[in-house]
Amino acid sequence: MKVFKYPTEPEWESILRRPVLDHSSLRGTVQEIMDQVKQRGDDALRDYTLRFDGITVDHFEITGDEINAAVQKVSAELKTAMQQAAANIRRFHEAQVQQPEVIETMPGIRCWRSAVGIEKVGLYIPGGSAPLFSTVLMLGIPAMIAGCREIILCSPPDKQGNLHPAVIYAAQLTGINRIFKVGGVQAIAAMTYGTASIPAVFKIFGPGNQFVTAAKQLAQQSGVAIDMPAGPSEVAVFADDTANPDFVAADLLSQAEHGIDSQVILVTTSEQLIGRVQESISNQLNSLPRKDIAAGALANSSIILVRHEAEAMDLLNRYAAEHLILSCERAESLAAKVINAGSVFIGHYSPESAGDYASGTNHTLPTNGYATAYSGVSLDSFVKKITFQQLSDDGLKNIAKTVTVMAYEEGLAAHARAVEVRINN
Ligand SMILES: NC(=O)c1ccc[n+]([C@@H]2O[C@H](COP(=O)([O-])OP(=O)(O)OC[C@H]3O[C@@H](n4cnc5c(N)ncnc54)[C@H](O)[C@@H]3O)[C@@H](O)[C@H]2O)c1
Numbered sequence: 204m205k206v207f208k209y210p211t212e213p214e215w216e217s218i219l220r221r222p223v224l225d226h227s228s229l230r231g232t233v234q235e236i237m238d239q240v241k242q243r244g245d246d247a248l249r250d251y252t253l254r255f256d257g258i259t260v261d262h263f264e265i266t267g268d269e270i271n272a273a274v275q276k277v278s279a280e281l282k283t284a285m286q287q288a289a290a291n292i293r294r295f296h297e298a299q300v301q302q303p304e305v306i307e308t309m310p311g312i313r314c315w316r317s318a319v320g321i322e323k324v325g326l327y328i329p330g331g332s333a334p335l336f337s338t339v340l341m342l343g344i345p346a347m348i349a350g351c352r353e354i355i356l357c358s359p360p361d362k363q364g365n366l367h368p369a370v371i372y373a374a375q376l377t378g379i380n381r382i383f384k385v386g387g388v389q390a391i392a393a394m395t396y397g398t399a400s401i402p403a404v405f406k407i408f409g410p411g412n413q414f415v416t417a418a419k420q421l422a423q424q425s426g427v428a429i430d431m432p433a434g435p436s437e438v439a440v441f442a443d444d445t446a447n448p449d450f451v452a453a454d455l456l457s458q459a460e461h462g463i464d465s466q467v468i469l470v471t472t473s474e475q476l477i478g479r480v481q482e483s484i485s486n487q488l489n490s491l492p493r494k495d496i497a498a499g500a501l502a503n504s505s506i507i508l509v510r511h512e513a514e515a516m517d518l519l520n521r522y523a524a525e526h527l528i529l530s531c532e533r534a535e536s537l538a539a540k541v542i543n544a545g546s547v548f549i550g551h552y553s554p555e556s557a558g559d560y561a562s563g564t565n566h567t568l569p570t571n572g573y574a575t576a577y578s579g580v581s582l583d584s585f586v587k588k589i590t591f592q593q594l595s596d597d598g599l600k601n602i603a604k605t606v607t608v609m610a611y612e613e614g615l616a617a618h619a620r621a622v623e624v625r626i627n628n
Pocket residue numbers: 232255256328329330331332333335338359386387388389410411412413414415432433434435436461462465525566567568569570
């Protein structure tokens with residue numbers, strides 16, 4: 204990790220830039236895969252699955268027998284853990300259900316807004332470097348609560364042409380039964396245009412690598428909604444001299460191990476802490492199975508020494524991290540000063556991994572600075588809010604003059620007539 208001591212504000216931008224693939228070549232590759240799937244459907248899916256996942260898949264949809272066999276393979280211990288996580292995620296997301304409130308804006312005029320589940324949704328579950336079955340819970344549970352009617356799931360097959368049994372078990376736990384073995388850009392293209400095997404959907408959800416994220420952005424241009432750009436994982440930690448260097452190092456490594464294009468940053472007011480965290484990272488790194496990946500991400504990452512908390516918060520709000528950990532004495536009061544972040548972890552005992560798996564909040568979050576304008580996935584992501592209104596005879600009389608005066612001024616007489624014809628009837 205590069206160390207910057209007291210950088211000036213103009214230097215922040217380059218320090219906080221995310222590692223990104225060369226967009227010109229990435230866009231071209233992604234566009235070509237999208238076009239091929241649109242034109243050649245399942246044949247193109249087979250070709251790309253062989254090229255990128257190294258396996259020929261004849262049937263993309265998982266059968267009932269495959270589901271039963273996979274469920275048997277998941278250990279009782281993992282099933283219990285996933286059930287506990289699912290219960291917390293369900294509890295948190297069910298609390299987001301809002302009953303419609305009817306507002307009488309004027310006597311005889313009633314207006315309300317109702318949430319209706321998006322009919323057809325597609326969930327993308329990353330599987331290139333790790334089978335993220337926790338993401339199935341994060342997307343499947345709110346989709347079910349929202350009442351989405353058709354929920355499909357796509358995830359890349361392994362070298363034997365299978366999905367990890369826990370991905371299938373998680374789908375079963377949430378009630379999703381249409382599961383497809385296809386990943387990457389080709390999966391996003393299939394859910395966008397539809398193929399003989401895979402139905403098109405109205406909205407695509409889920410995180411993924413930079414190829415998947417770019418594909419979702421192209422899908423959006425083709426008229427399919429997406430949740431948000433949820434790309435390579437990242438974490439920013441703010442730590443003062445009350446922080447435990449081992450905790451901070453572990454938090455940084457937890458997101459660094461996702462991929463070499465992940466980024467982790469430590470912002471601190473304590474010069475002493477820097478050396479201790481660096482030492483702890485070297486000690487912990489060696490024992491990690493994914494140490495090469497984590498080391499790759501650390502090479503894109505920084506430690507920044509600032510003068511005071513206010514400067515730290517300015518920097519962190521500018522960075523707009525996917526995850527922000529406040530590992531400091533005044534964590535609660537600093538949390539109130541967060542303007543831009545996907546999800547915030549308050550105090551020394553709130554590791555980011557708790558949110559990744561089981562505390563209840565959603566782990567599908569905006570990356571690459573998109574937390575300035577986007578929220579993470581929630582129940583709202585799976586519903587549309589439809590407005591309703593009902594005017595009585597008296598209600599229409601009460602508002603008639605207002606509407607007709609405005610309509611005539613806009614030069615739209617037919618609008619005015621739609622009111623007058625009723626009033627004069
Ligand atoms: N932001 C979030 O909420 C969030 C949550 C979980 C995971 N993530 C991120 O999701 C990502 C998962 O990435 P992953 O790679 O492990 O799995 P993935 O499923 O996103 O991508 C794997 C697929 O990428 C495609 N691919 C790989 N190389 C390619 C190439 N050169 N050209 C075209 N396509 C190619 C292949 O089809 C492969 O199946 C990680 O970066 C992780 O940090 C983000």
